[in-house]
Amino acid sequence: MTPPQRLLVIATRRLGDVFLTTPLIHSIKRHWPSVSIHVLVFASTAEILRRNRDIDKIIEIAERPSLKEQLALLFRIARRYDIALSTLPGDRPTIYAWVAGKWRAGLLDASTKSKWKRRLLSRWVEFDNLDTHTVLMGLRLLDLLTVPRSYTPVIAWNTNDADFVHRLLSVPISEKPYAVIHAYPKYNYKMWRPEAWEALAQWLMLQGLRVVLTGSNDATEIDYLMRVACRMPSGTINAGGKLTLSQSAYLIKRARIYIGPDTALTHIAAAIGTPTIALFGPSNPVKWGPWPNGFNENRNPWTRLGSQVVGNVSLIQGRGACVPCLQEGCDRTTDSFSDCLQLLPAQTVITLAGEMLTDATTRSTQ
Numbered sequence: 001m002t003p004p005q006r007l008l009v010i011a012t013r014r015l016g017d018v019f020l021t022t023p024l025i026h027s028i029k030r031h032w033p034s035v036s037i038h039v040l041v042f043a044s045t046a047e048i049l050r051r052n053r054d055i056d057k058i059i060e061i062a063e064r065p066s067l068k069e070q071l072a073l074l075f076r077i078a079r080r081y082d083i084a085l086s087t088l089p090g091d092r093p094t095i096y097a098w099v100a101g102k103w104r105a106g107l108l109d110a111s112t113k114s115k116w117k118r119r120l121l122s123r124w125v126e127f128d129n130l131d132t133h134t135v136l137m138g139l140r141l142l143d144l145l146t147v148p149r150s151y152t153p154v155i156a157w158n159t160n161d162a163d164f165v166h167r168l169l170s171v172p173i174s175e176k177p178y179a180v181i182h183a184y185p186k187y188n189y190k191m192w193r194p195e196a197w198e199a200l201a202q203w204l205m206l207q208g209l210r211v212v213l214t215g216s217n218d219a220t221e222i223d224y225l226m227r228v229a230c231r232m233p234s235g236t237i238n239a240g241g242k243l244t245l246s247q248s249a250y251l252i253k254r255a256r257i258y259i260g261p262d263t264a265l266t267h268i269a270a271a272i273g274t275p276t277i278a279l280f281g282p283s284n285p286v287k288w289g290p291w292p293n294g295f296n297e298n299r300n301p302w303t304r305l306g307s308q309v310v311g312n313v314s315l316i317q318g319r320g321a322c323v324p325c326l327q328e329g330c331d332r333t334t335d336s337f338s339d340c341l342q343l344l345p346a347q348t349v350i351t352l353a354g355e356m357l358t359d360a361t362t363r364s365t366q
Contacts, residue, residue, distance in 0.1 A: 001145055003032045004082035008100045010040045010093045012061065015264040017134065018045045019271075020291070021087050022052065022154040024138040029054040031147045040077070040096060048264065051156035051246045074099050083145070087138050089127040094120055105144050107137060130284065133300045135291050151296045153271040157246040165251045168239060169212075173254050178210035178237075179353075180252050180269070182260030183228050184221045189329030189338045190261045192279055198231040199346035200259065200353070205233040207357065209256055214248055214265060215240030257357055259349065261341075266290050270313045275356045277349060281318040281341035282325045289315055314352050318344045 007028060011021045018041050025037060036056045039049060043060040050058070061073050077084075077100040084101025086093040089109050097104040098120035107127040108114050118124055125140045139149050169178070183197045201211045211232055215225045218241075225240035232238075243251065249268050252258050258269035259277040269276040270290030278290050289302035292311030301310045304324065307317050317323060318340025329336030 004035050006036045006038065006081045007032075008038050008040060008059075008077065008081040008084040008097075010084065010086045010096050010100075010106075011045075011088065012040060012042055012063075012090075012093055012096070013045075013088055015045045015048055016262075016267055016288070017088075019048050019153055019155070019264055019267050020134045021138050022049075022054070023135050023149070023151050023291075024085070024087065024141060025052070025054050026152075026154050027139065027142055027147055027150040028145070030150055038081070040073075040100075048155070048245050050244075051158060051161075052154055053156060054154065085141050086121075087141070089114065089117075091117070097121065105141055107141070129287065131286060131300075133289070133291070133302070134287060136298065136300065139298075149298065151291070152293065153267065153291055155246070155249045155268050155272060157250040161244070161247045161250050164247055165243070165254075168237065168242065168251075169210075171210075176210055177208070177256050178212050179204045180212050180214055180255045180258045180260075180274075182214045182258070182263060182265045184215050184224050184240075185261040185263045186218075186221075187328065187334040189282060189327075189334055189336060190263070190279075190341070191337060192261060192341055192344065194228050194231060196344070196346040196349070197228055200349055201232045201236065203350045204257075204353070205235070207354075211236045212251065212255070213238045213240055214243065214251070214260075217241040256360065257353060259353065262288060273312050275360050276313045277352060277356065278313060278315045279318075279341060279344065279349070280315055281323065281338040281344075282327050282329065284324050284326050285315055285317065289313075314356060316344065316349060316352060 011018045038057040039055050040059045042063045046058050046060050081100045084097040084104040086097040086106030089107045094106050094117045097106050103122045105123040106121050108124045110126045123144045204211055213225055215221045222241045229238040252269045252274050253272050257275045260266040261279045262283045266278050267290045273293035285302035286300050286304050290313050292313045295301050308315050320340040323340045328334045329338050
């Protein structure tokens, strides 16, 4: 294929989905260094791409845009790109690709109801929402372009981000190492209980580690973290609402260990190589397990059942014959909780954290 001058990647979904498109973007930039890559995302997710040097422009759209906003976007992107790639099988991403690209490709459901969308694309790849990891699903679009694959998700920071984190910590990292806890997932069905986080934090303190809590500037999340912070040991730093994603990534990169549920920050921790414990309940690890640093294989890192360790990532799966149910909580709503996570013992996570810290110490002294 002739190297394109301008290429659009469409990733209008949640924060984690956007982050997991970065291997696709990096592969294209590495193969065609001169191509100008633009990425179309929801405005609420654009921050995760801000420091990404592979991207020349981020185009933002509201998650629920008005008709005027939709028309303005379509006019802005209409046939402006040599190639447009949709990383999602939905109607809107496919239409965006059709409008934007002289040549366009995307992921599509193989059912007859998606037949009309196939006519909008030059080429398409069958979307698998069960047995193929999200990273691999996006990378399949590269086969249509004959572009070699790069597997690791990309997050970046600059010196200003690093300086801000050092000021937040106040004490040099070499003098007082720390662990990062990300206690709040956006949805209740991914949540662990506060008293379990408290027990974990107390144990981390006994290991000589400060605890740093991370979180977004969402009002509900900040309120939750304030309540969790009240249970934490003295010296805990509540960074909720104080850091950008790039600053959070730098913070996590320098941490001894990171522990969190199935969230974008957990994906970031895994990708940058920090020892990571990911708490999984009803979600499918095959599809959504954090991509481990250095895992450069064309296969799923995770199986569907059981707690597992791959590279720098330990995935703890909640217990129960129904796990993973692939549903949103025991009441099948995002506001409901998942018994498999609520009943996950704190000691299970503590034991694994001890093993990971010991392994990391052993490797650093060899």
